[in-house]
Amino acid sequence: MINGTPVDATLNDAAAARDFADQLPLDLTLTDFHQTEKIADLPRRLSTSGAPEGATPRAGDLAYYAPWGNLAVFYRDFPYSDGLIILGHIPESATEQLAAADEVPVTIENAT
Secondary structure, eight states: OBTTBOOOOEEOSSHHHHHHHHTOSEEEEEEEETTTEEEEEOSSOOOOTTOOSEEOOOTTEEEEETTTTEEEEESSOOOOEETEEEEEEOOHHHHHHHHTOSEEEEEEOOOO
């Protein structure tokens, strides 16, 4: 849920994504970072086992920034970043809600 609106997200099968799913459900407030992404601290760091050294995120990517231990949801494309691990994706149509405000409340939970 982004600001009360249901959004389908898909996680990949990486160790970090599985570890993220183990933390669900989460209620977070995403704050703007560099007019490119929304970020929030997670309750604990995720496993980075087998993760690549970095990634080139695209709009809609859910990612984990290992150096800071935070979740990042990109609403704009961004250049390659060391320490960034892609966890999954939301539809690009949902990124408009992220770009519209400095802070966005989200609820992330497993689909039922």
